[in-house]
Amino acid sequence: MTAIQQEITQLLLKWSKGDADALERLIPIVYPELRRMARRYMGRENSQHTLQTSALINEAYLKLIDQQAVEWQDRAHFFAAAAQVMRRILIDHARRYRYEKRGAGARRIAIDDVAIIADERASEFVALDAALVALTNLDARKGRIVELRFFGGLTVEETAEVLKLSPITIKREWRTARAWLYREISGENVTVDSKL
Amino acid sequence: MNAEGWNRVDELFQNAVEIQPSDRRAYLDKECRGDEFLRNEVESLLSSDSCDWEFIDRSALESAAVLLADEQQKVGHYEILKLIGRGGMGEVYLARDQILNRDIALKLLPQEYTQDPDRLSRFQREARTISALNHPNIITIYELGNVEDQEFISTELIEGETLRTRLKMGAMLIRDALEIALQIAGALAAAHRSGIVHRDIKPENIMLRPDGYIKVLDFGLAKLAEQSESFLQSTNAEGLDMSSGLLMGTARYMSPEQAKGISVDSRSDIFSLGTVLYEMLTGRPPFDEEHTATLTESILHEDPLSIDKLATAVPANLVFLVDKMLSKDRKSRYQNADELIKDLKFLQKELVADASHLESRRPESMLGSMLERIARWPGLAFSLIIIAVVLAIGYSSFKFLRGEAAEASTERLLAEAGTWTTKSPISSPRWQAEPAVLNNVLYVAGGWNVCSPFANLESYDSATDTWTQKASMIRARGGHGVAVLNGQIYAVGGSIDCAVHISSVEAYDPATDSWSEKAPLPSARAAHVVAVSNGRSEDRQVDRACADANPAIGSCRRGSRRNYLCDGRRRSVRRVVHG
Structure with missing residues (x-):
């Protein structure tokens, strides 16, 4: 149990119980940790630009969060909070990435495959976030399912547990949400390369 | 669309995906009853549903990793261009120094090795000492630094290949092996004089430049890892998985002292260089057991097969030299790199002489017999x-x-x-x-x-x-x-x-x-x-x-x-x- 884990866990719990300031203190701690982890996993799988998803997510939760300190009844709140933090961090990051790349006189050109893929991913993140806001307005539960599964990295079963729904329902709702988001994003003429 | 309308779209979509695509048209005909808007909604969702969209099917963190890693292409004033190597001691990137406008090699040290500030500063002290030697066979360190808790070392960029890569082609010419060993020994001699033991001499840490120069990498890094592991083990009760595989690459070239876990001195490097020379001459490491336990056992107690059994035309003196380097008892090895250098040079000259004077291949050749006597006659x-x-x-x-x-x-x-x-x-x-x-x-x-x-x-x-x-x-x-x-x-x-x-x-x-x-x-x-x-x-x-x-x-x-x-x-x- 490291000091960082304890701090992150406490801040996430505070935030999930309504302490808005906790988020502002969370992000600067979680963000560098995520970057370090990401770089290491990228390093390992660099040649294919693919990652071992479960390994990365497991490590993210194991390293960042003291799961034993979270009471069973808090778990739903807790993972929902974690997913929101992740969403906020990743989307902010994608926005800044695009700004640095395209705004302010283009920091640099794409020098390799990683940079090209990263650029495309950044665009997808920004488009997805906007679409997810719209989906949540239309159907809040589907919005939460996407947030938990996509940003929080939870499995169908874990998402079902957090939302107190059946896994079947989560699967069905996810499928609609996925189709809706895809349509929304394609409709905005954002390229979604099916090969990515 | 109101909530009711959306619920209807959702319901029809969820039902439609459960039935055969060929039956969906009939299903929608029946359910929509001429409501074109409803039908369009459901059909467009069905069409989206059939599209591959890996981005959403992976987790965000996975996709973001590329992004996060890409942004990491800047470490301080170095812009990372590409990954060029990876080992237990971290990743090495080709990077550009944006201030001096030159390409360098940037090594990012794994966090687990840099947590203990005392050990880190000891490592940095050693790195400074090594860099002050300014030795042609030791990689030049430009900078030791830290950005966002990430320790890094920037060094000269060495063109060429590692000895490991070269060894994939098999055994080398005796002449080339001697020259490489000699240059490594030169680097070791200089480091040892400054009181620094490399501790991890292995083919991965030797770079061969196209112009014939050899560069020894990673002085002192092994110590950092070694100590960090005991540090981690003593502070982390759950214990990180320090599985044998992690240290396997190094273990093959480690000295009996290292295998025993006792303190090492410069003679440990002589042994490791002996294993490298052995591999250069024969194409295989002297100790190549698969498992750490049996490997350690071999290093401690077994004599490897003599090099003249594995390679042809190996001079007896060279067999003797390698055997001496690989002595289990460090007191029987070359006591310092300078002694080794002298004998390597001797052998080099003998090799040249043998090549130019065929008659000198006879065993009564003066230098040959002299060197042979070293073994029998220590005086x-x-x-x-x-x-x-x-x-x-x-x-x-x-x-x-x-x-x-x-x-x-x-x-x-x-x-x-x-x-x-x-x-x-x-x-x-x-x-x-x-x-x-x-x-x-x-x-x-x-x-x-x-x-x-x-x-x-x-x-x-x-x-x-x-x-x-x-x-x-x-x-x-x-x-x-x-x-x-x-x-x-x-x-x-x-x-x-x-x-x-x-x-x-x-x-x-x-x-x-x-x-x-x-x-x-x-x-x-x-x-x-x-x-x-x-x-x-x-x-x-x-x-x-x-x-x-x-x-x-x-x-x-x-x-x-x-x-x-x-x-x-x-x-x-x-x-x-x-x-």
Whole structure:
């Protein structure tokens, strides 16, 4: 149990119980940790630009969060909070990435495959976030399912547990949400390369 | 769309995806009953549903990792261009220094190795020491730094391949293997003199440049890892998985001391270099068991198959040298890298000589038999080593002590590559002074300033870089020969004027700091070379003297000093016996 884990866990719990300031203190701690982890996993799988998803997510939760300190009844709140933090961090990051790349006189050109893929991913993140806001307005539960599964990295079963729904329902709702988001994003003429 | 409308769309979509695509049209005909908006909504969702969309099917963190990692392409003022290597000690990237506008290699140290500040600062101290050596065979460190808790090292970018890559092509030529071993040993000798043990000599840490230079990487890093592991294990009760695989690459080349986990010194590096040399010569490591336990057992107790069983045309001396490097008992190995260098150079010369003189392949070849005797006769090893030192230092010193520029400075040859560093000067400018090494101390005796000969003897302490005056020679002289024999320095012949050669021989005893007269040479001579060897005669110790000033000894030529010993095997030099 490291000091960082304890701090992150406490801040996430505070935030999930309504302490808005906790988020502002969370992000600067979680963000560098995520970057370090990401770089290491990228390093390992660099040649294919693919990652071992479960390994990365497991490590993210194991390293960042003291799961034993979270009471069973808090778990739903807790993972929902974690997913929101992740969403906020990743989307902010994608926005800044695009700004640095395209705004302010283009920091640099794409020098390799990683940079090209990263650029495309950044665009997808920004488009997805906007679409997810719209989906949540239309159907809040589907919005939460996407947030938990996509940003929080939870499995169908874990998402079902957090939302107190059946896994079947989560699967069905996810499928609609996925189709809706895809349509929304394609409709905005954002390229979604099916090969990515 | 209101909530009710959306719920209807959702319901129809979820039902439609459950039925066969061919039946969906009929299903929607029935359910939508002419509501085109509803039908369009559901159909467009169905069409989206059939699209591949990996981005959403992976987790965000996975996709973001590319992004996060890409942004990491800047570490401080270095822009990471691409990954060029990866090992237990972190990833190495090709990066661009944006301030100096040059490409460098950037190594990011794994966090688990840099958590303990004491050990980290010890590592940094070592890195500074190593970088101060400025040795041509040690990678140049540009910067040690930290950005957002990420420790990094920037170093020169080395073109070429690692020895590991080269070894994938199998065993190497003996000549190439010796040259590589020699350069590695040069790097080790310099590091060891500064009290730094590499601890992780292995093919992965050796870079081969296309121009023939060898660069040794990662000095001191192994210690950081080693200590961090015990640090982690002692502080993390749950224990990180320090599985054997993690250290396997290193384990194959580790010394018995490392296998036992006891403290190591420079002789551990000699062993590891022995394993590398073994692999270069045979194409396989001496200890190649799969599992750590059996590997450790082999390193501790088993003698690897002799290299001449695995490779052809391996000289007996080389077998001996590798065996000596791989001695389980470190007291039986080369005691320092300098000793090893001398024998490697010896072997190199022998190899060259063998290539040019077919007849010298016979076992009675003088150098060959001499080297063979080292094994049986440890007492002899000392005098042989002295010969090699005199040859090595004498040859390099020759350039400046006998050079036309009579500058009062001495310099030390750092490597065959030719890097010189300025050391403190001797007492006065002179030429044709003669160096000698006795008990690991460098002496310079005599020499001339214009046509006035010196009698003085000075000794040099490399630790303090200072010269000390010793007892003067009985006769002042320059252009004399110097050799170390039985713990004394012999000054042989020389000249006392620009044209007057002498035959006088005297010997210096460091125990009493005095010179004593010895039997003179049969004829006066100067600018000659003296060497010590074991003769074939009953008198085991003889001086071989040869004067280029004496036309009677035709095979000795000025400028071929290095060849004199080789020529000696053809007995073209006169033998002078001293009691």
